[in-house]
Amino acid sequence: MTINALDNGLLGLQRGFQTVTTASGNIARQTSGSGAHQTSGVGSDLVRELVSQRIGQRHTEASVQVGKVADETLGTLIDLFV
Numbered sequence: 364m365t366i367n368a369l370d371n372g373l374l375g376l377q378r379g380f381q382t383v384t385t386a387s388g389n390i391a392r393q394t395s396g397s398g399a400h401q402t403s404g405v406g407s408d409l410v411r412e413l414v415s416q417r418i419g420q421r422h423t424e425a426s427v428q429v430g431k432v433a434d435e436t437l438g439t440l441i442d443l444f445v
Contacts, residue, residue, distance in 0.1 A: 368433035375426025382419030386412045 389412045 372430030379423030
């Protein structure tokens with residue numbers, strides 16, 4: 364059970380980083396160059412990407428907590444049986 368929690372924490376970290384990286388790239392594309400001001404709806408897309416970036420950040424933070432709890436639980440189990 365603890366190993367699954369560690370795996371889930373790691374998977375969550377990877378997904379969170381991927382979300383933040385993707386959103387950051389999209390923000391950079393939207394805000395750089397002269398084409399950024401020519402597209403209608405850029406403001407709403409920018410807001411959507413900023414929200415996505417923040418969701419990725421929170422996902423990553425939650426996954427770190429899952430990993431910490433799994434590590435502490437595994438440590439406790441090892442201490443009990445050793």
